[in-house]
Amino acid sequence: IAGITQAPTSQILAAGRRMTLRCTQDMRHNAMYWYRQDLGLGLRLIHYSNTAGTTGKGEVPDGYSVSRANTDDFPLTLASAVPSQTSVYFCASSLSGGNSPLHFGNGTRLTVT
């Protein structure tokens, strides 16, 4: 079934540790995104990528980095986790263009202690 796969599903992480959230899509979408979801704040864009080899900063990029080595994969790295990064993280993908809907993964629930 075509879609987006995120791993892990959930993770408890000690503050200061490094963590990479994985995201893979098989829809050959050019654009990919990482959002975080926090209660009362909706979803906020962390980083995005227009196409393989390019990335851009979203609304809340600090403390996060991404790479886009190929079309399918878009990992999100927390270099040194802090408790404020406790959140649910969603990866998404879309075709390019303003009216293209996003397709979301099922999320990674991350708790930083």
Added chain:
Amino acid sequence: AQSVTQLGSHVSVSEGALVLLRCNYSSSVPPYLFWYVQYPNQGLQLLLKYTTGATLVKGINGFEAEFKKSETSFHLTKPSAHMSDAAEYFCAVSDTVQGAQKLVFGQGTRLTINP
């Protein structure tokens, strides 16, 4: 800068009653508008979208929304609520023409259906 305001973080209706979820946006250019639904422990799914043309947009599961430029609104409605409609609903706006779709989301409205 774009923004989205969803009025009411929690809406509760009886089964069979009208569902009305409110969304107001701000955008400096003609926007693309979206409603997404999120069921527990899942990602978001597209309900409907407005891009251009007809201002009344029909989506999945009997939902529809009307784009009103003069009111900068894009409220979501369904004539008769079903228990399966219980979920969280997000309104989103974009002014992207090319490239990655940088959506700005509202804070969400949790819809509860009472039997």
